[in-house]
Amino acid sequence: AQSVSQHNHHVILSEAASLELGCNYSYGGTVNLFWYVQYPGQHLQLLLKYFSGDPLVKGIKGFEAEFIKSKFSFNLRKPSVQWSDTAEYFCATSRSNDYKLSFGAGTTVTVRA
Amino acid sequence: EAGVTQFPSHSVIEKGQTVTLRCDPISGHDNLYWYRRVMGKEIKFLLHFVKESKQDESGMPNNRFLAERTGGTYSTLKVQPAELEDSGVYFCASSQVLSSEAFFGQGTRLTVV
Numbered sequence: 001a002q003s004v005s006q007h008n009h010h011v012i013l014s015e016a017a018s019l020e021l022g023c024n025y026s027y028g029g030t031v032n033l034f035w036y037v038q039y040p041g042q043h044l045q046l047l048l049k050y051f052s053g054d055p056l057v058k059g060i061k062g063f064e065a066e067f068i069k070s071k072f073s074f075n076l077r078k079p080s081v082q083w084s085d086t087a088e089y090f091c092a093t094s095r096s097n098d099y100k101l102s103f104g105a106g107t108t109v110t111v112r113a
Numbered sequence: 114e115a116g117v118t119q120f121p122s123h124s125v126i127e128k129g130q131t132v133t134l135r136c137d138p139i140s141g142h143d144n145l146y147w148y149r150r151v152m153g154k155e156i157k158f159l160l161h162f163v164k165e166s167k168q169d170e171s172g173m174p175n176n177r178f179l180a181e182r183t184g185g186t187y188s189t190l191k192v193q194p195a196e197l198e199d200s201g202v203y204f205c206a207s208s209q210v211l212s213s214e215a216f217f218g219q220g221t222r223l224t225v226v
Binding site for chain 2: 004032036042043044045046049051090094098099100101102103104105106
């Protein structure tokens with residue numbers, strides 16, 4: 001079974017600070033990797049995804065993530081956060097031949113103005 | 114285009130009662146998924162429909178949970194009888210055939226008292 005580990009439960013930072021959220025997964029086979037975000041009162045939205053190819057993935061709203069196969073990691077980054085980035089962020093994986101998602105526990109990000 | 118919609122947004126019921134949650138996927142999406150997030154834990158897969166057929170129900174907790182998708186359109190998830198540990202947020206997601214990009218609804222927050 002797959003498991004996904006997110007390193008931080010709650011991150012608090014100021015506007016313009018850089019953000020990096022850690023994500024590690026356990027499955028040793030080929031995986032698809034995702035970061036989802038849930039803004040307050042809204043539905044889960046896809047930030048970015050990795051299936052294959054360039055391990056550095058660009059997403060929406062200035063986010064990017066890097067797949068490092070040797071470390072089973074898919075960390076999310078944003079160079080300069082805004083107050084509107086306050087949300088809960090979820091890392092997720094699926095096997096290449098299966099569409100169901102395995103999620104991490106989520107990281108709540110609070111950006112102070 | 115309408116997104117994935119879920120009804121109700123909140124439900125508070127007493128232990129032993131029955132509750133039915135509904136999910137309307139994006140039109141044309143054959144894949145429909147149910148997930149659940151118990152307070153503070155990760156979002157966990159419950160089951161996956163392809164059209165009206167259950168493709169994978171390995172995440173269903175027990176036989177008090179019954180999911181249906183008659184006609185391959187909307188889906189219902191019934192909990193009967195509800196127990197305290199069933200409290201959580203129930204998410205529905207849908208995706209197109211052969212796509213692992215799932216679109217999520219806002220979720221139904223179920224509280225069993």
